[in-house]
Amino acid sequence: MLQINIASSIPLSDSQKKKLEGSLQKKYQKEELQFNYQIKEELIAGLSLSVGGKLYDASLRARLSQLASKI
Amino acid sequence: MSKSDIFANLGSIKDKDLSVERISVGKVISYADGIVFTDELQDVQAGELVTFDSGVFGLALNLEKNRVGIIVLSGLAKIKTGDFVYRTGKILSINVSDEIVGRVIDPLGQAEDGKSAIAVGKEMFLEKIAPGVIDREGVNQPLQTGVKAVDALIPIGRGQRELIIGDRNTGKSSIALASILNQKGQDVICIYVAIGQKKSTLAQFIQTLEDKGAMSYTTVVSASASEPASLQFLAPYSGQAVAEYFLEQGKDVLIVFDDLSKHAQAYREISLLLKRPSGREAYPGDVFYLHSRLLERACKLNKENGGGSITALPIIETQANDVSAYIPTNVISITDGQIYLETDLFNSGMRPAINIGLSVSRVGSAAQLKAMKQVSGSLKLDLAQFRELAAFAQFSSDLDSATKKLLERGKRVSEILKQPWDLQMSVADQVLMIFAAVNGYLDEVEVTDLADWEIDYLNFAKSSNPKLVAYLLTGAKIEGTQEEALEKLIKDFKKAHPRFYKKEV
Known part of the structure; x- marks a missing residue:
């Protein structure tokens, strides 16, 4: 079973979760997925998603730190 | 960077620069004793x-099949299990600029002295491969420590690695401190790396440097006993990184590691916690490489590479004079000689408590000043004969006059090697004293009067023949004329100060 950890700054609504799970299930078609939700206020806004040893960080915090490194 | 530059840069950043990237992360499984898996x-x-x-x-540090061992570079880290660990893609480096001179920094290059942050200069890698053979040249310039016994008998050259070894409280740090103080006006940058020391001791050390005006050319890298082992382990490499910054500018650098025994212990702690296999005295297998890669970075570069040098004075603390323990033997074999200090000598009033017989300098004599080389040749011989006879003479009461004379000479020669730690002697002063001792001009003076004789004689020399003193300061070879002048000086002094010569031998 593949663990998917989803962190967000505010709690996600059920419809948002459903949408997210649906699109992820499409991406990982063959595998059985387990979704773990987590609230991380330090993300400021947006989502971060970790699958296995990979992190997809789409939070405002990550954007800001990318911006800071580009300046 | 000015505000307008920041806005200009902001405009040039495209949306695609800020896209969501796939990055490798790890999750903290465990965190204990400064080690994260x-x-x-x-x-x-x-x-x-x-x-x-x-x-x-x-x-x-540890890359294993299913986990990674990481040392945390802070004592009070807020780390929870499940926290993400991110790669930075960078090898550890510290920021060094010219401003770092006169400052106290921690092993990560942050200011520790409460003053402003170090200005942005160059990123210097903590771990670096030492310069190769082609870039180097032989040690050919002396590094005067201002300590008579060292400069005369165990000369240190710029680019040399000379170990200072001895039990606790034998004056190891004092010799290093004296060497730093003596670099005033010599255009040498000094770096003092304190590893696992008491903060009170270090504060005192820095105060002394400040009082003597040595802080203006010295940087202190501090990883005191309260810092985690990870920082104590990195401290000497940080010091070396700072040294290399100045080496690149073609400068001469003196770096003191005080001390590498504590450094080895910090590394042992890390290694054991990372569950690396332990070897002799529970040190890990690569404890030799730990020190050899550090000290190998001390060097004398040739002219094409700037001609700079890094002279390293590592310090090792022994237990009960045991130089055959693991870490002492390792470091002895890495360095170009050692200054061996003994408790017995220290307690018998010999300061500095250097055991001349066991101390050597393997490369320094090539760099020794000409004048010093001339006078110290017979000094070594006198001392060797004295040591041999002194042990022997304890058994027999009546000795022939030749033996007696040698013993008396030996006593005086060892006496003049005594020196308070905070007195830096110039080349001229050292040559004046040693010349007098080895040529028998002190044989008529009582051993107990020698300290006073020294002070009066050196003052007398400076006032009555400043030209000769200036010549000796250059360290150039003593020719016939200077030798005559030296002899005349002592004779004049004898006439002017008859109080030292009451008893005729």
């Missing part, structure tokens, strides 16, 4: 800098 963290390099969610930095 994480799962996964794919593609991490050995020795790579990593960061944690809380912004703390770590260093990936």
Whole structure:
């Protein structure tokens, strides 16, 4: 079973979760997925998603730190 | 960077620069004793800098099949299990600029003295391969320590690695301190790396440097006993990184590691906690490489590479004079000689408590000043004969006059090697004293009067023949004329100060 950890700054609504799970299930078609939700206020806004040893960080915090490194 | 530059840069950043990237992360499995184990963290390099969610930095040391061992570079890290660990893609480095001289920094290059942050200069890697043979040249310039016994008998050259070894409280740090103080006006940058020392001792040390005006050319890298082992382990490499910054400018640098026994212990702690196999005295297998790669970076570069040098004075503390323990033998074999200090000598009033017989300098004599070389040749002989006879003479009461004479000479020669730690002697002063001792001009003076004789004689020399003193300061060879002048000087002094010569031998 593949663990998917989803962190967000505010709690996600059920419809948002459903949408997210649906699109992820499409991406990982063959595998059985387990979704773990987590609230991380330090993300400021947006989502971060970790699958296995990979992190997809789409939070405002990550954007800001990318911006800071580009300046 | 000015405000307008920031806005100009902002305009040039495209939306695609800020896209969501796929990055490798690990999760903290365990955190104890400053060691973090994480799962996964794919593609991490050995020795790579990593960061944690809380912004703390770590260093990936152990790459194993299913986990990565990381040392945390902070004592009070807020790390929870499940926290993410991010790669930075960077090898550990510190920021060094010219401003670093006169400052106290921690092993990560942050100011420790409460003054402003170090200005941005160059990123210097903590771990670096030492310069190769082609870039180097032989040690050919002396580094005067201002200590008679060292400069005369165990001369140190610029680019040399000379170990200072001895039990606790034998004056190891004092010799290093004296060497730093003596570099005033010599255009040498000094770096003092304190590893696992008491903060009170270090504060005192820095105060002394400040009082004597030595802080203007000295940088102190501090990882005191309260810092975690990870920082104590990195401290000497940071010091070396600072030294290399000045080496690149073609400068001469003196670096003191005080002390490498504590450094080895810090590394042993890390290694054991990382569950690396332990060897002799529980040190890990690569404890030799730990010190050899550090000290190998001391060097004398040739003219094409700037001609700079790094002279290293590592310090090792022994237990009960045991130089055959693991770490002492390792470092002895890495360095170009050692200054061996003994408790017995220290307690018998010999300061500095250097055991001349066991101390050597393997490369320094090539760099020794000509004048010093001339006078110290017979000094070594006198001392060797004295040591041999002194042991022997304890058994027999009546000795022939030749033996007696040698013994008396030996007593005086060892007496003049005594020197208070905070007195730096110039080349001229050293040559004046040693010349007098080895040529028998002190045989008529009582041993107990020698300290006073020295002070009066050196003052007398400076006032009555400043030209000769100036010549000796250059360290050039003593020719016939200077020798005559030296002899005349002592005779004049004898006439002017008859109080030292009451008893005729």
